[in-house]
Amino acid sequence: MFVLYLLCFLDRANIGNARIQGLQTDLNLHGYRFNMALTIFYVGYFIVEIPSNMLLKIVGAKYYLPSLVVAFGFVSMCTACFSPVPPILRWAFRSWYVTSFYRRSELLLRIGWFVNGACLAGAFGGLFAAGLSQIPRWGVESTPIHTWRNIFFFEGILTVVIGLVVMYFLPSSPMDCTFLSERHRFIAAERINIEYNDARTKGHRVTKKDVYRGIFNINNAICGFSFMFANVAVQSLALFMPTILAALGYTSIKAQLYTVPVYTVATVVSLFMSWLSDRLQKRGVFISAGALLAMTGYAILSTVKNPNVKYAAVYIAAIGIFFIGTTVLAWCLNNAAGSSIRAVSSAFVICMGNFGSLIAVWSYLPADAPRYRKGHFINMGAEIIVCLLGVVGIIYVRWENKQRDQGKRDYRLQGLTTDEELENLGYRHPSFRYIE
DSSP: OHHHHHHHHHHHHHHHHHIIIIIHHHTTOTTTHHHHHHHHHHHHHHHHHHHHHHHHHHHOHHHHHHHHHHHHHHHHHHHTTOSSOOOOOOOOOOHHHHTTTOOHHHHHHHHHHHHTHHHHHHHHHHHHHHHHTTSOOEEOSSSEEOHHHHHHHHHHHHHHHHHHHHTTTOOSSGGGOTTSOHHHHHHHHHHHHHHHTOTTTTTOOOOHHHHHHHHSSHHHHHHHHHHHHHHHHHHHHHHHHHHHHHHTTOOHHHHHHHHHHHHHHHHHHHHHHHHHHHHHTOOHHHHHHHHHHHHHHHHHHHHOOOHHHHHHHHHHHHHHHHHHHHHHHHHHHHTOOSHHHHHHHHHHHHHHHHHHHHHHHTTSOGGGTTTOHHHHHHHHHHHHHHHHHHHHHHHHHHHHHHHHHTTTTGGGGTTOOSHHHHHTTGGGSTTOOOOO
16 A cells, blocks of 8 residues: 555656646746646536545455556656646545454554555655656657656556555455454454444445435544645645755756655654654644644744755754644544544545645646745645644544443434444444544
8 A cells, every 4th residue: 555655646746747747848837737627627626526536435446546547647648748737536545445354543643654654655655756857858759758748657667566466465355365364354454343333334325314424524634734735845845845845946857856855854753753642642732743844844934944954944844744644533433433434434534635726726826926825824824834733633532532421322222223323323322432
């Protein structure tokens, strides 16, 4: 999953690397045209996110996820061969899938491992872009491949090949893990059934009630809006970091290479914070702390002029924002019981995140160069909201758990006689406790 998500983010963020390697000039993406191309990038999310998670649950991860990887890689390859920018297919990998293997106390570090593929993809993306853009012009006379086109083409080939290979190894559930013995497969499945009270809901199709409960509950609303505003900073940094660094006076190759240590440091810190959050079983406080760190970074970026200080501020912002997203996803999944409800909940939160992506693609405009103060202020404002939502989430979870401790949710058990009816309550069951 780590490799797949790394490829996913690599192929998505490469448009930011390609921009300073000639894409903007070759395709005449001046003015707001580049931002419009990025907007197209995210439109599909709003239509397919929740239905796609429902389809994933029916088809199974073994074939569905690698198929999306191959399709995305193929589109990336085709992007190298067209003069106009084609509509860019964008699909999300499913954090819900990881909950089929790990308990709530283990979840964030595991999500951190595969989502931080995005961080390392930023690092690899800068290295690949610097190297691939130097490959001499090749291809047929009508469609020469060069500079930024090399980035899309070769990264696309890598994605297609690995996607096909992964299809043979990726299990859909613990019971499909051929590398485990039959006894260990049973234990792996049963520990999740007990953790999420999922024994009967595992094989059950997503219903209208699941969709309603996966979307319309307070905890998911908090996580959804948190992810939306957190994603403003995550996506804008991923898409515009090469542009921001180039505006500091670095050459295009130097700007590409300078992104590498930023993403590397952010990855290491994010994984440590994921481990610590799992260890302490706290989520909201880490979200607010990450937002405060990101706010500090953007405050420095928007006020100082020294390029070295600005570069240091990019580190501070990156460390904060890349950790927030994984924690919000884990918080949402931790507090959603019932596998169908978790599938909808994760899709809803990620879908909300793409509203943030649409804000992100318009945060750094050509007219604001070279300081991009408006973009920095937008990101700083988004992180302030994330910080406040983290606090609100903690207050709500503590209050709701207290209500359950006092027996004020026991009325939900009235009239329920079968184990299946009790399990279908999911997170609404009086015995279920939220993680704060």
